[in-house]
Amino acid sequence: MLSKQVNNTIIVRLDRGEEILASLKKVCEEYRVRAASVVGIGAVQGTTIGVYDMQAGQYCDTELPQFMELTNLTGNVSTMQGECYLHLHVTLADTSAHAMGGHLKKAIIGATAEIFITVYDTVIDRVRDDATGLNLFSL
Numbered sequence: 487m488l489s490k491q492v493n494n495t496i497i498v499r500l501d502r503g504e505e506i507l508a509s510l511k512k513v514c515e516e517y518r519v520r521a522a523s524v525v526g527i528g529a530v531q532g533t534t535i536g537v538y539d540m541q542a543g544q545y546c547d548t549e550l551p552q553f554m555e556l557t558n559l560t561g562n563v564s565t566m567q568g569e570c571y572l573h574l575h576v577t578l579a580d581t582s583a584h585a586m587g588g589h590l591k592k593a594i595i596g597a598t599a600e601i602f603i604t605v606y607d608t609v610i611d612r613v614r615d616d617a618t619g620l621n622l623f624s625l
Contacts, residue, residue: 489513494606500528500599505592506559507572510601514570519563519603521610524574526559528599535576535588543619545589553596554578557585563603564610566621571612 487509488499496517500509510524531553536545561574577587612621 487513489516491517494604496522496603496605498526498599498601498603500595500601502595502597504595506530506595506599507574507590507592510563510572510574510603511570513603514563514572517603517605519570519605520565521606521608522563523604523606524559524561524563524572524601525604526556526599526601528556528559528595528601529597530554530556530578530593530599531596532592532594533576533578534591534593535578535586536591537588538620540618545591547591548586548588550578550586552580554580556593556599558587559590559599559601561590562610564612564623566612571621 533550536547557579558577564571574590576590579585611624613624615622
């Protein structure tokens, strides 16, 4: 993993075998990020995505072991109970150009990823919402 900060943006390159969530959490902790937006592209192999089932109050996970294009990584960085909290979604495409997406649970880089983290000069915290079962912004 390589990273550098330019003004309020942290530019990140992830390499084959690195896990996106763990790597970005490490970057955010290193640069002391408390509020940010995230965008990126790349290629992954070994991904788990989820779609939230409101009635069940849990994510329905789909494991995708194959190599896929990461056509869009988008989300944000906040905090929850003082810890870095990443909320990321992905759109992935297979070799037939069929796309699927959801909440990112896990993704191992298959080739590389190019990610931009735009940092905001504030703290955005999260709290558990009993009505939805989700961790929501506390503004």
